[in-house]
Amino acid sequence: MYQLYYYPLNASMAPHFILEELKADFELIKVDRKSNAQKSQDYLALNPVGRIPTLIDNGYPIFESPAICIHLSETHPSSNLIPETGSPNRALFFQWMMYLTNTVQAELMIYFYPQKHTKDEKGTEDIVQAQEERITEMLELLDNELEGKEYLIGDSLSACDFFLFMLSVWADEFKRPPLSFKNLSLYLKKLAQRDSVVRVCNKEGLSLKDYE
Structure with a gap:
């Protein structure tokens, strides 16, 4: 277990x-x-x-x-949450997983903890604003990538989709939250219907009302 x-x-x-x-x-x-x-x-x-x-x-x-x-x-x-060795989608899996964690998640950490990135407390608001703008550009990139697609990689669900859903939850209070993007919104709302997502959100206390 x-x-x-x-x-x-x-x-x-x-x-x-x-x-x-x-x-x-x-x-x-x-x-x-x-x-x-x-x-x-x-x-x-x-x-x-x-x-x-x-x-x-x-x-x-x-x-x-x-x-x-x-x-x-x-x-x-x-x-099938990761493409098998030899599949052309395997490289894309690692590409997007690294982008989500090394870029999007890393920038979100600066957004949430600006005080760790400056010795000038007066500058934290500027850091937050700059980070929100940077991350919004990343959401635009992901929205474009999802044009006409059900999942981030190929035609089947992968671990990257769950990771992106998590990061989207973190950004839900942005001026342009993930649900405000056309393709990203459709994608997230479909993922929110999965039993696994519903069970986790129930256990972790996240309402999925906005995803209906």
Whole structure:
């Protein structure tokens, strides 16, 4: 049985989607960020970077959300959540997974934690504004990529789709949120109908009313 150390609506959400999609046997273990439990000695023994999530697979911890998503997809090849070796879509899978985590997610982290990126507290508002503009451009790129497509890669669902859904949830309070983009909105609303997404959102306390 897997164990997923998580906190609602955090980077653990994408692995949580995948575990539900796989109908895997897993246990959710909440890490209380409000009390900084991710920095506790017990948690650091599993994940030395002190961030959420961590997956325990047969006693072995794995951290970093995209790594967990890829591991779960590779471990369950029949799910087709990652294109098989030799498929031209496999390179696209890694391209978009890296873009989502190394670019979009990284820029969102600056947006949410601007104080970590300046020694001038008066400059945090400018950082937030600049980041929202940068990330909105990324959403435009993704919206264009989804023109006429049901999924981000090829004709089938992949782990990248769950990762993009998670990041879109994080950006839902932007002046131009993901749901304001034509293609991205259709895409997200379709994903929101999946049983796995509904189950995770129920468990993590996210209303899907806006996706109806």
